[in-house]
Amino acid sequence: MGHSGAPRPDGLGPLVRDDGRRGASRWSYGKDDDEGLFLAEHFRCRSEIIEYCNELLYKGQLVPSRPSAGYRLEGLVEHPFLFREVPGSEDRRQGSSRVNPTEAEAIAAWLDEHWDRFCEAYGAAGDPEKQKGVFGVVTPFAAQARVIQQTLKRVLGAQREKLVTVGTAHTLQGAERSIVLFSSVYGDNSGQASFIDNTLELMNVAVSRAKDLFIVFGAKTRWNDGGPVFRLVRRMAVKDAPAGQPAVTHDDGQVAAPVEVAAAEPISAPEPAAEPSVPEVSAPKSGDAVVAWAMIAAWDESGGLPDGLKLSAVKLNKALAAAGLIRKGDRGWEPTDEGAAVGIVGYGGERDGETFVNVKYTPAAQVALLDRIRSGALSLG
Template sequence: MQEEGGTDWAGSRRTGKKSVLPRWRRRMMLTPCIVSTLHSLPSHMVYQAHSGGEKFSDEYLAGEIDLLIVDEAGQVSPEVAAASFSLAKSALIIGDIHQIEPIRSLTGSIDTGNLIQYDVISNEEEYPEALKTGNSVINGSVMRIAQRTSRYCYIKEAEPGMFLREHRRCYDEIISFSNDLCYQGLLEPKRGSAPHDSLFPPMSYLHIDGLAEAPPTGSRHNVLEAIQIANWLAANRENIESYYQKKGGDYQDKKLEDLVGVITPFKSQQEKIERACVKNGIHAGKGESKLIVGTVHALQGAERPIIIFSAVYSRHSDGDFIDMAPSMLNVAVSRAKDSFIVFGDMDVISSAGRGKPRSILARYLFSSDSNELILPVDERPDLFKSAVTPRLINNAEEHDEYIRQILRKANSRIDMVSPWISIQRLKETGLYPEILDALRRGVSISIYTDYHFNSTSMNHYDESKASLFAQNCETLCEIGVDVYVVNGVHSKLIMADNSFLSVGSYNWASAARTGKYANMETSMIYSGDLNDEISLQIKSLKERIRMTHLSKGNQNTSREI
């Protein structure tokens, strides 16, 4: 019988099984390992068989691969790999179900219909049980199937199979987050703790009071956040390059673009960050010697000394998307060897429910005051529509003078937001008597402050600190100020008469007026019709109130909510 058909990898026209199989065996003697994608592998393992008359049909070399090795199997959906598995006698599956999941293309209803049609299940009621097998195209993966069928499980607390426990890429403070988030403490950090002279803390953040926007088409973005990331990179380029080049070795002659990666959940934000970086002289985009900016997929399997995470969400929209699967933050954080830095609205991070990925991240970020980074604020473009050209103020003196002017000129209402509060500091700066004068004029003053920062040290409850905080709140309450203790306050805001808004890095109610950061604090001052923005800020704060200390006009009570 004459063999017919198209050419194979070797360019041969002889495509019958008697020719194809020996040819494969000769080839494997020369190159025992062939690398392929699961999508293309079956098309190469084909021969032609006579099907009657002059017709030939494609058949597959089923069971001829001695060992099929699948890497990153947690990312592979079962239906993608099924054909390749039929070609193999045995398989070695490598992957992590806690990292990037497969891209899903089908809905649950279609999956249910297919399973019923092919007698895998009898009715819809059996579908939830089918999902538990790991076989489903909705929540399954090759890695889940392998774990379910593996005979080996040498760590009782872990999933079946061999569990690679030792981790050497990240500083211990970084991988400990992933350990808490996904691995129930089973990972064994082996690199060690970050040295005290590290360029940045291993887990740090920069709070940005931006606006998350969701256009009718395209994904979410936060323009101010993108601008601030590019500004920070430009401001720190020299320090980053000098620090790592002095280390020598693999870092010799490395540029900022080689040392930093930026991860964000949204494609639109990626584009805005890349454009902002280019404006700052930073080579960002695809290609060699360019700063990688992308979703977690862009850095899967890669690493950088510094990883920046652009969270995008602001209090204008919830951040539930980040909590949908722990894999997003697990992959993002574990790409960072030395420092993982979160840029975004920290109120959104810290307000997440207990046990959610954002909540665990908040515990690490806010474990020490030294984890907060400082950067001069920039203008928020969306506020230009309702406010006159904003004004930037710098240093403690300018901030204190601005606050005095607001306290003196406000007609009806002032809302002040600060993570920390100190009566002693207010008295030292002369702001305390200005508050008294404003109250005597009939101005209503409310202060919003954070519970965690005022009552804990290193993430542990500090009784003396909490007691002093309670005294400060009662003192303010007694003079006529309403104090709201809120879960998760990072903003430093002053809002007055729906016409004035200051946003910045200055802790007006507690900051030392001398020292390292005295002249680095900045705020942007907006004035105009700001009713919508101020109302939204107040609404967001009141949704997170933990305790109130209300003045006499509001019944002079302290109440925990």
């Protein structure tokens, strides 16, 4: 893997920029002098898949480096990045999470129809261990993951259901599957996919788990969605139309034709509870850091926090300080070197005539810290 960036020459403390801001790292990269190290070369995904992430979060700085030869799905799919419309798609709240049973049915039906041919393409026919590496299903909401698992068990049978990894982006963090199906959840009754647009890093993780094929299952409203996530899906994906129907055009009016690929190596719904909504988080720009309460609200709505955990910014700050990731200075919280390494950044301002400092959490930090909470590595007791 390659990277760009330069170390701070004196080797001391967090970087203090020329504009006076305290940085998160001794390293910086790119034309915007972003903080941290950046591993530019990407080998896991087909270029048609990782280019989505490149535009969503990485400012075009990723270098797709996987060879184009050897694509195992040649002739089986139109394109490595697809959108499949789900007619009649509607979501509903379930506590602080969301579910969409119609979308779960569509995903189960797709897997049932395509299981044998794709397993054969990967040399996994009749081999359950190899089949575990073929399919994954990712969704933003933990409640929807449970609905999908129930639906797969009913449609595919218990044996096959266990061979499909199903969960939120956190479930597959650090993992990969040859084929990943994404359940958008927000249906035609939701004008915006607010949580997805507010947590771009989670979509980045979901997409980049797929080596050979990523399929977005979503309502017609999502294909026409103007938010940052689905606007980019519409521009980069091919709509997976039934046989005999005309190809779908992209925003530029060009017909979405299949790409030419050479031959590459190989991821009953419960009734909704009448609970109040979790406060929405204002949509950040790509890669923006957020304050603790916004990060916790996003974790809560996604169902990412362990069951029964009530987390506040004060409780989180104490845990992060105990873990050596942040420290309390004279003017407020600031990241330690270890905290900076996981993506915690400092910022400052003025309130009532006095200056203060505090910390924010980059998308990378949001994923890393939630992983520590879920694994028990970060003690919140």
